[in-house]
Amino acid sequence: MNHLNLSRYEGEWLSFAQTVEAEGGKKVLSCYQCGKCSAGCPLSFAMEQQPHQVMRMVQLGLSDRALQSPTIWRCAGCFTCTTRCPRGVDIAGVMSALRVIALARNVRTSRRAQAFHKVFLSLIKRYGRINEFELVVRYKLASMNLFQDLDLGLRMFMQGKLKPPRGIAGVRQVRALFRHEKGGGKRSGLRLLPGLQLTRHREGV
Amino acid sequence: MGYAYYPGCSLHGTAKEYDMSSRACLDFLGIQYRELPDWSCCGASSAHSVDHTLAVSLPARNLTLAEQMNLPLMTPCAACYSRLRGAHHALRSDPGLAKKVLTVLGSEYKGRYEPLSILDVLYQYGPEAVGEKVTKKLKELRVACYYGCLLLRPPDYAKFDDPENPGKMERLVETTGASAVDWPHRTECCGASLSLSDTKLVVSLATSIVDMAVRHGAECIVTACPMCQANLDMRQRGRTKLPVYYVTELLGLAFGLEPKRLGLTTHMVNAISLLRAKQLA
Numbered sequence: 271m272n273h274l275n276l277s278r279y280e281g282e283w284l285s286f287a288q289t290v291e292a293e294g295g296k297k298v299l300s301c302y303q304c305g306k307c308s309a310g311c312p313l314s315f316a317m318e319q320q321p322h323q324v325m326r327m328v329q330l331g332l333s334d335r336a337l338q339s340p341t342i343w344r345c346a347g348c349f350t351c352t353t354r355c356p357r358g359v360d361i362a363g364v365m366s367a368l369r370v371i372a373l374a375r376n377v378r379t380s381r382r383a384q385a386f387h388k389v390f391l392s393l394i395k396r397y398g399r400i401n402e403f404e405l406v407v408r409y410k411l412a413s414m415n416l417f418q419d420l421d422l423g424l425r426m427f428m429q430g431k432l433k434p435p436r437g438i439a440g441v442r443q444v445r446a447l448f449r450h451e452k453g454g455g456k457r458s459g460l461r462l463l464p465g466l467q468l469t470r471h472r473e474g475v
Numbered sequence: 476m477g478y479a480y481y482p483g484c485s486l487h488g489t490a491k492e493y494d495m496s497s498r499a500c501l502d503f504l505g506i507q508y509r510e511l512p513d514w515s516c517c518g519a520s521s522a523h524s525v526d527h528t529l530a531v532s533l534p535a536r537n538l539t540l541a542e543q544m545n546l547p548l549m550t551p552c553a554a555c556y557s558r559l560r561g562a563h564h565a566l567r568s569d570p571g572l573a574k575k576v577l578t579v580l581g582s583e584y585k586g587r588y589e590p591l592s593i594l595d596v597l598y599q600y601g602p603e604a605v606g607e608k609v610t611k612k613l614k615e616l617r618v619a620c621y622y623g624c625l626l627l628r629p630p631d632y633a634k635f636d637d638p639e640n641p642g643k644m645e646r647l648v649e650t651t652g653a654s655a656v657d658w659p660h661r662t663e664c665c666g667a668s669l670s671l672s673d674t675k676l677v678v679s680l681a682t683s684i685v686d687m688a689v690r691h692g693a694e695c696i697v698t699a700c701p702m703c704q705a706n707l708d709m710r711q712r713g714r715t716k717l718p719v720y721y722v723t724e725l726l727g728l729a730f731g732l733e734p735k736r737l738g739l740t741t742h743m744v745n746a747i748s749l750l751r752a753k754q755l756a
Contacts, residue, residue, distance in 0.1 A: 294527045312664040316676055344673070347523070348664035349628035353638050360629070369524040382672040390521035394533065398515040400484035409671055418674065422709055422743065429741040431489045439513045440536070446579050447532040 274332075283331025290328050293371060295364035300357040301325040307351035307361045317341045321351055321361055328364060333371075342368040343380035385412040391448075393435075398444040401435035477507030478596065479541040479548045483555040483701075484516050490552070490701035492738025496723035497551040497593055499737055503730045504600060504608060508549065511540055517562075519554035520668035520702075532576040534562035538590065539582040547588035549596050551723065553700035554667075557625035557633055559590035564632040592626060592635055594644065594699050594722065602646045610731040612652030613755055618725070619693035619717075620644040620655050621684065622662050623703040638662070644722060648697055651729035658691035660684045665706040674710070681710035689715045695749060697722050708743045718746040728755060 287299050301322065308320035319327075319341045327336040336342070342365050351361035373384065389408045393400050406423065410416050426432050438444070480501075486494035501508055518533035538559060541548035550556050566573040567586045577584055597605060622644060626635040636643045641662065645655035663684055666677035685707060688696055696719045698704050708719040719742070727737040734756045739746045750756035 292527075294523070294530075312680065313666075313676065344669075344676070346624075346664050346667045346669050347520075348624040348667070349633075350624070350662075350664065352629045353627075362629070366523045366530075367527070370527060373525055380672075383669070386668065386672045387521040387524050391525055391529075394516045394518065394522075399487075400516050402485065402488040406671070413672070419709075425743065426489060431491055431741065433488060438515055440515060443536065443580065444515050444533070447529060447536070447576075449579070 283329070286331045286333045286336075287328055289371065290364055290367045293367035294360070295328070295367035296360035297358050298325060298328050298364050301329060301355075301359050302357060304356060306354050306356065307359075310350045310354055312348060312350065313344050313346055317344050321345070321365075324368070325359065325361065325364065328368070336368055337372040337375065337377045338379050339368075340380050341365075342372065343383040382413045382415065385409060388412070395445055395448050396437070396441075397435050398438035398441040399436075401433070403432040404435050477509065477546060478591070479511045479544050479546040480508040481511050481514055481517075481537060481541075481548055481550040481552075481555060481559070481590075483514075483550055483552040485552060485554075485701035485705075489705060490721075492724065492741050493551050493701055493704070493721045495736065495738040496721055496727045499727045499732050500597070500723045500730065501593075503727070503732065504597075504605070506596060506600065509544070509546070511537060511544070511548065514540065517555045517558040519558045522558075523561075528572065528575065530558070531562045531565045531572060532579065534558045535566060535576050535584065536580055538563055538566070538586070539577070539580055539584050541590075542584060542587065543582070548590040549593060550590065551593040551699065551721075553592065553623060553625040554702055556590065556592045556635075560632040560634075563590055592699065594626065594635060594647070597647055597722075597726070598643050602650050605647065605726065606650035609651055609729045611729055611755065613725065613729050613753075614652045616651075616653040616749075616753060616755065617692055617694045618648050618653045618655050619658050619688035619691065619696045620648055620661060621688075621696050621698045621703060621707070621719075623698060623700050624662070624664050624667070626699060627662060644697070644699065647722060648725060651725055653725065653729075656688070656691045656693045658688055658693065660687040665703045666710075667702050667706070670702075670706050670710065677706055678710045678712055681706050682712045685711040685717050686713045686715075688717060689713065693717065695720055697725055711744070716744045718742060718744045718749055720746060 305322045308314050308322045319339045345365040349362045482494050514537050522533050523530035627638040630638045666680040670677045699722050704719050724737045
């Protein structure tokens, strides 16, 4: 890592860590850099910045680096780190919190992972449940990853595993839950491709 | 008594064999259950990556529905289990969040019953009692029990078994007469929902888990999570391919139920040929 002038971040560091804690990143300030999380992480081999390094970024208030790190989208949420942390830091929770903040601040990294989560939630909002068939189709359109797994999809279709979507009776109640989402739920109606609007129903119906 | 049964979205789609075999086992053992009426998605795999409140409020709707039935909520899906337990925990420990969520839902939540996994229910029924119902011993079948993540972690609220060295699934599986192999990747991560957005990564995780099971003499893997099953079944690329069963499929088979009724014909890696070779199907 290059030299870093920490005085630039004075004042911001505490507030960023507090934002992360408020979004569920429990006790991030307690991390003492032992590296146990990175040692046990099943995905660390695919991470340029290791989990303990991301914890340090949060502690130092290096919000840009933390939010732009592909590590936060590589985390599969297996909670091995959280389970083992000797300081009680919820490392996986910090990763989720950083994803939440990155999406809210429109930090465009790991576009495929972001597209997946947006499509996923837009379907819950539309039907109250996930229809995996529509999830895959919409994800493919949003990520332009059109041709992957067509063979698997065909087999699943033949096995009767891919069904047309059906909404639940209480879908309005489910939609009401989205009103608490930051930005009043506007985010789920994101345009992922020009001309492709994910949710067609009126927001907040 | 009995349980409110929460299948979750996967069990109505790609994991329909888990739904079929779960219901078949519960029926066979005489465990009472009713599907939670008008249940909604628990938010796994995405809500907790997009909004902290939504991660609690989506499962909370189902918790309050079950409480209105005055029944404990039970789900076969490990991901739903995790979200439901997490929300139950949050509603009971964070009054501010609870108030916010429950106001929108217009209901109360006392949290009398903890949400359970179907494995909890089977384990409470008792491995010995399950064993007494076995009519077809799955002798000489060497099984690798794969717990994955969400039944065990985080241990704050996922309390199925010891997070580092679990053993309950082995005890259940061994009641069928199968032998559970000792192997190290039982609680590794399969990559979960990265399967679509980061497929290569999941291929490497799934392949290393299956290869480890092969190296320890397993002929098949058994799991209790639709995401683990799908990832291991679809994404393994090793030289030896192993079928990946749901724990309820193997139990159902040992109860003498028809393989077709258990959904065994709808796997990616052929799940029947190993059983035929052992004269178990």
